[in-house]
Amino acid sequence: MKFKILVLLGIVVFFSSCKKDLSIKESAFSKSHVPGDYILDAPENWWQWCMAPIYDTSNKLHVFMSAIPNDGSWTKDSKIVHYTAKSPEGPYTFVDTIFASKTHTYHNPQVSQVNNTYVLVYLLKNRETPGINQEIGIATSKSLDGPWTESPHNPIIKASGKQGDGANIVHASNPTFVKDKDGKFRIYYKSITDAYGSERHREISLALSDNIEGPYENYSENPLISYADKGLDIEDCYAFLYKDSYYMIVEDRKGIKEMLEGKIRDDGLIKPGGWRPGLIYKSEDGINWGRPEIGYKTNEQYFGDKLARTERPHILWKNGEPEYLFLACHDEDPSAGFFVKIDGWIPN
Template identity: 30%
Template sequence: MKRRYFISGMAMLSAAGLLPEIAIAGDSNPVKAATNPAEGTGNVSEFSKHLTPLGRALEMEGYYVWCNSPVEAEDGRIHLFFSRWVATKKMGGWINGSEIGHAVAESPESEFRFKEVILAPRGPGFWDATTCHNPLIKKVDGKYCLFFMGNSNGKTNTKRIGLATADSLDGPWKRPDQPLLEAGETGAWDDHCTTNPAFIKHPNGQYWLYYKSWNTSEYENSTDPIIRGNRKYGLAIADKLEGPYKKYAGNPVIDFSHKGGNKQFEDAFIWREKGKFKIIARDMGIFNHEDGLIMESRDGIKWAEPQIAYYDAAHYITQPAPPSYLKKYGRFERPQLLFQKGKATYLFTTSQGGKYMTASPFIFRIT
């Protein structure tokens, strides 16, 4: 049995006052007694022990809200870039109707207010004709960089990573006419797509872009009852921000397929801390399909064994039974970190459910 600790009443009251759109005890998804990590397993990260669940934010009636990427502006306000699609499409709308929006809050624990849609599908003839998804906001070399995924046919095989840039978080955004990174040649491990971007400027001045992909043949012929194909991460490196990005010869750099059981990895976010590279991501079978993973590396290529970064939703909150159309209910996906003064202060995730029974951000304070 897992031991329990309780969030203090004062902390709960503080959160309730600061997060008007986030569910606190008494709402539809109350924060409950969190569970201490099991001791002595070696699989639990120190990171997981410093998360205080705050609850949901930016719940939008009539929409699924996904892929939430935060950044602090120079005035201290928090800008959130997120993907959304109309609720009538159900969860599958991410692949054939997602758009990328922009919301702003005075602080990470204040109300996020929707500002505008900044990237929407452009229609026939464009590489991002049918969806814009997976936003990742970074400030690089004095400009704001919005990495994202687009596709041209409403399917996974045309997913490609692109890069939009702006001098201000309020735009205007320069939209790319071509993808930043193409898929591999037929038969390659990454011949299906490039998606789920993770980015870091290397200390040596290079620009490192991590991307998710898989092999088309494995995907089409998969007999896995849970997830088709086997998702891995590759690395592409450029001398200039805008590219060209050359794929690392030793790709994929993260590959769990040798562990058996079709273990996989997705939704990576990368940063550097105390001289090491760190990645947080969603588990796809290492421990289960509900937890998050965290790994570290000295060189950004060879990674230590994964540990648990965070747990499933039931570990932190009490939720009502899900409707039948929510198949990913109860887990946190798309982990992204907010940095303030160079320190990771909040973990932003997304999760199905909430007051509209669609999907919305779920935020943790890092203590």
């Protein structure tokens, strides 16, 4: 009898040890974060969003971001503004408005440098079209102080055409720009198609070009990352090439982490938006992305504050190394968001 019990216990232990660990672990990137501070209070009657930071050649910090009047709408009235500071802590000085228009809204910028050229990509939308019909623009400059020249191919990624699965593209927004290993140029972006009828699910797609200004062509096997078949969204990608690997930080908009862990979700309790930690993916070719890890935390986890929407990740680079992570945050104070220091990140 004793022998049988031991055998049964051995079988239980064996199968328990063989059970696959589905947990989404915290990445070394996230573990390196040291909470900083909330920054960039909006002027009276305005709110600001999506901080895109970059240093110039003299190590002055420039931040480009969206500004929206309180009595307006970001889908109609957003503009891109420019601030400078000596360091992420501030204080910040308003410089000028980069892009504003009576016919289009400019929103969610991301800024990069390629040799001696600065590259700004952004959401571009005709203010008279329905909210979902967003597109993508690009502009370049030899100086962060401008002037900025918009590409003659704008909108470089349109809310039209076909995805790799044959679905019709109805939306393209929230771009991130990368010079790839082959010296060509990539724009990863949030896409939405009509593949699921009236249901609209956010996915991550890719467009490529031999020239910064374009024209850009959609990758034939889009979307690259999608959980649309699960009824889940993913968006706000920030992609970069570091130590010969591609990385992508995204907002986990509807609980992808829990789904991948095999947990039962209660959709009635899932608030859409950045109420959860973000995710980070790694890829050797920037096409095939593996299983994610936790990429950043919420304002509640960093600061102990009341939970707010933490979105739009952007890295501030210094001498080719990631120095700070900036995150937009809808909070009760007037700040655009906050930053955390990236301290000693060693990629796996």
